[in-house]
Amino acid sequence: MANTKDVIKGEEVTLEIQPGMNILEVNKKLAQKNMELLRKHNVKAIDIMGSIGAGKTCLIEKLVQALKQKYRIAVFKGDLTTTIDAERIRRHGVQVITINTGRECHLDANVVARAVERISLEAIDLLIIENVGNLICPAEFPLGTDKRVVVVSVTEGPYMVVKHPFTFMNADVMVINKKDLAETMKIDTKQLEKQVKEIKPDVKVAVTNALSGEGVEELIKALEL
Amino acid sequence: MTTQIIESVLEEAKKQGAKKVIEVQLVIGKMTFLGTEQVRFSYNILVEDTIMKGSKLIIEEKDGVIECSSCGYRGEIPVVDDPAYHVPIPTLRCPKCAKAAKIVEGKECTIRSIRMVK
Numbered sequence: 001m002a003n004t005k006d007v008i009k010g011e012e013v014t015l016e017i018q019p020g021m022n023i024l025e026v027n028k029k030l031a032q033k034n035m036e037l038l039r040k041h042n043v044k045a046i047d048i049m050g051s052i053g054a055g056k057t058c059l060i061e062k063l064v065q066a067l068k069q070k071y072r073i074a075v076f077k078g079d080l081t082t083t084i085d086a087e088r089i090r091r092h093g094v095q096v097i098t099i100n101t102g103r104e105c106h107l108d109a110n111v112v113a114r115a116v117e118r119i120s121l122e123a124i125d126l127l128i129i130e131n132v133g134n135l136i137c138p139a140e141f142p143l144g145t146d147k148r149v150v151v152v153s154v155t156e157g158p159y160m161v162v163k164h165p166f167t168f169m170n171a172d173v174m175v176i177n178k179k180d181l182a183e184t185m186k187i188d189t190k191q192l193e194k195q196v197k198e199i200k201p202d203v204k205v206a207v208t209n210a211l212s213g214e215g216v217e218e219l220i221k222a223l224e225l
Numbered sequence: 226m227t228t229q230i231i232e233s234v235l236e237e238a239k240k241q242g243a244k245k246v247i248e249v250q251l252v253i254g255k256m257t258f259l260g261t262e263q264v265r266f267s268y269n270i271l272v273e274d275t276i277m278k279g280s281k282l283i284i285e286e287k288d289g290v291i292e293c294s295s296c297g298y299r300g301e302i303p304v305v306d307d308p309a310y311h312v313p314i315p316t317l318r319c320p321k322c323a324k325a326a327k328i329v330e331g332k333e334c335t336i337r338s339i340r341m342v343k
């Protein structure tokens with residue numbers, strides 16, 4: 001906060017802060033740095049966001065299985081407290097770093113930068129980041145990845161897209177997961193797809209079943225991997 | 226988020242050697258998930274044990290502006306008012322050429338000023 005102007009009235013001081021102290025902007029600058037560093041090492045990075053239980057970890061497991069021949073992969077897992085998800089992914093033979101977020105409900109570019117310091121960028125080509133389960137906050141904090149993915153599942157009801165327009169405005173790819181349950185939940189995935197494209201015309205959509213692996217190929221294509 | 230705002234204010238107040246903070250002015254873009262009511266609510270709880278306790282919070286909201294790189298449109302963010310959705314939904318679809326536009330304003334979360342007693 002360099003550009004400040006003091007207006008002194010007796011003992012009372014008003015500190016006027018010039019533009020440039022945008023709190024979200026600070027994160028964005030750090031994200032830009034992360035992206036430059038990753039690009040320099042030819043590492044592609046993907047941020048996977050979505051509500052609790054949408055199927056982020058299952059999808060990452062499937063992505064890792066499908067891509068580990070082609071890329072050397074590392075996974076970052078943002079978690080409030082546990083390492084359960086990290087163990088699930090580690091089983092597939094890739095490096096997993098858990099980022100404990102404490103009480104923060106999202107990852108930010110700063111914690112990702114510190115995690116990047118813990119791995120060797122020469123030894124990987126693809127970095128997949130599982131964000132904290134939360135459909136709202138992570139969207140405002142880019143991490144410096146090439147692609148930002150939002151995973152929703154049909155069990156979240158027909159209004160999750162229209163209720164969170166800003167989340168989807170920040171996404172490059174939307175995954176509609178648990179397609180096997182769509183009929184039971186009376187959800188028309190085409191309708192969800194139409195809604196998200198209304199909000200963000202250039203978003204790519206993949207409809208998946210993360211348990212069977214159906215649609216994962218489509219997702220890989222959407223991620224340009 | 227509100228935690229981060231308060232930390233920044235406290236940090237600045239400390240730098241200035243303030244005894245008490247009496248007023249904070251924020252600018253919040255309407256294109257963020259931050260609702261003024263939520264910010265206000267958590268602000269009042271979070272300042273409880275700090276020198277910001279009892280300070281006045283003034284929030285100015287900033288409208289969303291989008292810009293289209295395909296046709297050059299720049300203006301307020303359009304909304305779709307499909308009755309099937311029950312609520313107007315903001316969209317990044319350019320109102321002139323229907324391609325995808327980008328948000329250029331309305332994503333700020335800025336501390337504009339802090340009034341304090343030294």
Ligand SMILES: Nc1nc2c(ncn2[C@@H]2O[C@H](COP(=O)(O)OP(=O)(O)OP(=O)(O)O)[C@@H](O)[C@H]2O)c(=O)[nH]1
Pocket residue numbers: 050051052053054055056057058059085132133134177178179180181208209210211212
């Ligand atoms: N039927 C069905 N169940 C699924 C599918 N994908 C995930 N699940 C189940 O949904 C639950 C949550 O999956 P996770 O992959 O742990 O979800 P997550 O998004 O990583 O959850 P958090 O990390 O806790 O936020 C598990 O019980 C999965 O077995 C799917 O496509 N179909």
Ligand SMILES: [Mg+2]
Pocket residue numbers: 056057058085130
């Ligand atoms: Mg998970």
Ligand SMILES: [Zn+2]
Pocket residue numbers: 293294295296297298319320321322323324
């Ligand atoms: Zn246009």
